[in-house]
Amino acid sequence: MLGYLLLNQGETQAAIDLWDEAISIFEKNEDEAGIVQSYSGLMCGYFNLGLYDESIDFGVKGLRLAQESGDDQLLLLTLGNIAFNYYALEKYEEAKEAVKLIRCLKEPVVEGNKVSLDQLEAGICLVDNNLEEAKYLIDRAYERVLNLNHPALLSETLRMRGKVYYQLGDDKVYEESFEESIRLAQEGNFLEYLAQTYYEWGKIELAKDNKLRGELFLLEANHYVKRLGSPLLSVNICRVLIEFYKSLNIFELALHYYEKCSEVERKAHLKRSELWEKRINREKYISEAKIFKSLYDELETISHIGRSFTETLSLEKLIIHVHEQLSKMMDTTVLAITEVNEEKNCLDYLIYLESGNRLNSGYVSLDDENSLGVYCIKQKENLIINNLDEEYELYQLKKDETISFQKGIKSILCCPLIIRNEVKGYITVQSYEINSYTQRDLTKLSVLASYIIIALENAKLYRQTAYLARYDGLTSLYNRVEALKKGEKLYRLAKHKNPMSVIMIDIDHFKLINDTYGHQIGDQVIQLFSNLLKTKRNRDTVIGRYGGEEFIIFLNHRNIDQACEFAEQLREELKELSFRFNQLGIKEVTASLGVHEYRFNEDLLDNGIYAADQAMYHSKTNGRDQVTSYRRLKLEKLAPSKVSEN
Numbered sequence: 001m002l003g004y005l006l007l008n009q010g011e012t013q014a015a016i017d018l019w020d021e022a023i024s025i026f027e028k029n030e031d032e033a034g035i036v037q038s039y040s041g042l043m044c045g046y047f048n049l050g051l052y053d054e055s056i057d058f059g060v061k062g063l064r065l066a067q068e069s070g071d072d073q074l075l076l077l078t079l080g081n082i083a084f085n086y087y088a089l090e091k092y093e094e095a096k097e098a099v100k101l102i103r104c105l106k107e108p109v110v111e112g113n114k115v116s117l118d119q120l121e122a123g124i125c126l127v128d129n130n131l132e133e134a135k136y137l138i139d140r141a142y143e144r145v146l147n148l149n150h151p152a153l154l155s156e157t158l159r160m161r162g163k164v165y166y167q168l169g170d171d172k173v174y175e176e177s178f179e180e181s182i183r184l185a186q187e188g189n190f191l192e193y194l195a196q197t198y199y200e201w202g203k204i205e206l207a208k209d210n211k212l213r214g215e216l217f218l219l220e221a222n223h224y225v226k227r228l229g230s231p232l233l234s235v236n237i238c239r240v241l242i243e244f245y246k247s248l249n250i251f252e253l254a255l256h257y258y259e260k261c262s263e264v265e266r267k268a269h270l271k272r273s274e275l276w277e278k279r280i281n282r283e284k285y286i287s288e289a290k291i292f293k294s295l296y297d298e299l300e301t302i303s304h305i306g307r308s309f310t311e312t313l314s315l316e317k318l319i320i321h322v323h324e325q326l327s328k329m330m331d332t333t334v335l336a337i338t339e340v341n342e343e344k345n346c347l348d349y350l351i352y353l354e355s356g357n358r359l360n361s362g363y364v365s366l367d368d369e370n371s372l373g374v375y376c377i378k379q380k381e382n383l384i385i386n387n388l389d390e391e392y393e394l395y396q397l398k399k400d401e402t403i404s405f406q407k408g409i410k411s412i413l414c415c416p417l418i419i420r421n422e423v424k425g426y427i428t429v430q431s432y433e434i435n436s437y438t439q440r441d442l443t444k445l446s447v448l449a450s451y452i453i454i455a456l457e458n459a460k461l462y463r464q465t466a467y468l469a470r471y472d473g474l475t476s477l478y479n480r481v482e483a484l485k486k487g488e489k490l491y492r493l494a495k496h497k498n499p500m501s502v503i504m505i506d507i508d509h510f511k512l513i514n515d516t517y518g519h520q521i522g523d524q525v526i527q528l529f530s531n532l533l534k535t536k537r538n539r540d541t542v543i544g545r546y547g548g549e550e551f552i553i554f555l556n557h558r559n560i561d562q563a564c565e566f567a568e569q570l571r572e573e574l575k576e577l578s579f580r581f582n583q584l585g586i587k588e589v590t591a592s593l594g595v596h597e598y599r600f601n602e603d604l605l606d607n608g609i610y611a612a613d614q615a616m617y618h619s620k621t622n623g624r625d626q627v628t629s630y631r632r633l634k635l636e637k638l639a640p641s642k643v644s645e646n
Contacts, residue, residue: 042055043082095124118141159177182197206218319337372412475527510548567627618633
């Protein structure tokens with residue numbers, strides 16, 4: 001019980017040390033029940049740290065020993081924890097199978113175990129949308145736990161009760177259950193339950209479109225999970241926050257939580273290496289030391305690759321490192337990684353290396369019935385071939401042109417890249433020698449494939465998120481924040497050395513375009529104008545979308561006359577695009593522009609933008625489709641005023 005209390009309070013390593021010590025004592029006393037309980041505890045402890053291989057290791061040991069003992073209660077304890085871990089990993093079918101096995105055993109003697117089992121089954125029923133059964137099970141669990149003096153279990157039960165009653169549409173019980181669950185967890189300092197409850201509550205509030213409340217609860221969950229140190233929960237919270245902030249176009253925060261997510265996964269890999277090293281040192285004097293060392297070396301190689309995935313988000317560096325590490329483990333005369341392109345219905349080669357040299361292999365159609373790679377993907381099967389000429393027909397395929405093209409290839413390993421049960425591509429290694437690979441090699445590649453696809457998806461998400469944090473999604477120009485950053489950099493470089501100017505641009509009558517032709521046509525007008533602006537970009541010219549139909553341009557090495565000439569040319573070129581706008585049903589699109597040259601002894605960056613903005617609004621209020629310099633306004637002693645366009 002003390003170990004589980006430490007787990008709930010976030011002292012995972014202390015709990016693991018306690019169970020490690022307990023095993024030594026129980027082994028000396030030949031206490032099977034104590035050993036099984038300690039194994040079960042270690043399974044939960046390592047699971048909390050995100051070390052799932054170690055967790056499974058102790059789960060299997062505990063399960064075998066419990067089966068040998070013939071004690072149903074020990075078997076129930078181990079199977080129950082395994083089922084809960086499957087549920088946490090969202091492997092609901094596996095969790096369901098474990099529960100079926102438990103129900104074949106004698107009913108739990110301990111009332112708390114009955115409550116936990118009802119909770120788990122209620123959660124599985126929610127996944128299956130069996131609300132009636134879920135309500136029956138959670139109500140029974142709630143009635144039972146009220147008779148126990150067990151605040152942690154009550155808090156956990158209330159959380160599941162809240163989820164069930166939310167699905168039933170009973171907001172009153174839903175709110176009361178989550179509030180009471182939080183209160184109990186706070187009183188007992190149960191960090192795991194605080195983090196988990198706020199996480200589940202936050203997700204539900206977002207689903208109800210209560211964005212502010214949902215965000216608040218998720219940030220609370222994130223606060224507690226930092227103290228708890230649970231990688232799985234931390235990653236899940238980060239992923240929800242990433243999607244939430246992306247939906248609001250707050251890409252800076254989405255990027256922040258993506259990087260935090262990657263950091264959590266990196267630390268989990270480091271922790272795994274440390275624990276395996278400790279385990280090797282502990283076992284080095286026993287007869288199985290060589291076996292342990294061999295397993296460690298293989299796992300360490302995979303761990304190195306895993307760490308590289310979190311340390312670099314560059315696709316190029318990732319693939320190079322994968323090739324280097326795989327080459328240490330097996331023959332990689334040919335290494336290829338493909339990615340499914342659903343739009344073109346084909347497999348694109350992300351990389352194709354032969355003898356270390358990159359080749360351009362193009363793509364393979366997903367309708368190609370003679371492709372071994374397509375077969376691997378469609379069947380979701382790992383393939384091992386050690387004599388291509390003799391074994392190819394086993395797959396009921398004709399001679400694969402994409403493979404026979406590499407003359408001399410004899411042995412092939414091919415593994416699908418699968419994430420969330422969806423095939424994203426495949427990885428293959430090939431050799432000119434027959435019998436180059438063993439089943440053990442296939443297992444290694446299969447394990448690595450699961451890391452590789454996560455890394456590829458992470459790299460893609462990172463590139464997308466990093467891009468949207470800097471660029472406007474509609475135009476691919478810099479967004480306002482990035483344009484101002486780049487402008488500030490130009491300003492510092494230009495200050496007191498060379499002239500610099502700023503231009504503010506507003507598309508005329510844009511509200512009327514939207515109201516008359518619709519927002520889709522309005523977006524196309526923005527894109528056409530942006531394409532024109534892109535032709536003006538160079539190292540001394542920063543262009544960004546300032547917001548809506550407004551754009552900003554910073555010009556280094558250009559004084560006011562040169563900047564006005566630039567703006568006038570831009571205005572004329574926009575009018576010359578009339579034939580493109582005619583295709584959209586619009587007769588003409590014009591713009592109003594304001595220009596200002598920085599006076600470095602007086603102006604800050606923002607002052608110059610304000611001046612150009614005032615000049616631009618003078619253009620708009622004096623007929624539109626013209627360029628005005630702020631210097632001209634001052635010379636004419638006009639008082640600029642900002643007027644909103646109707």
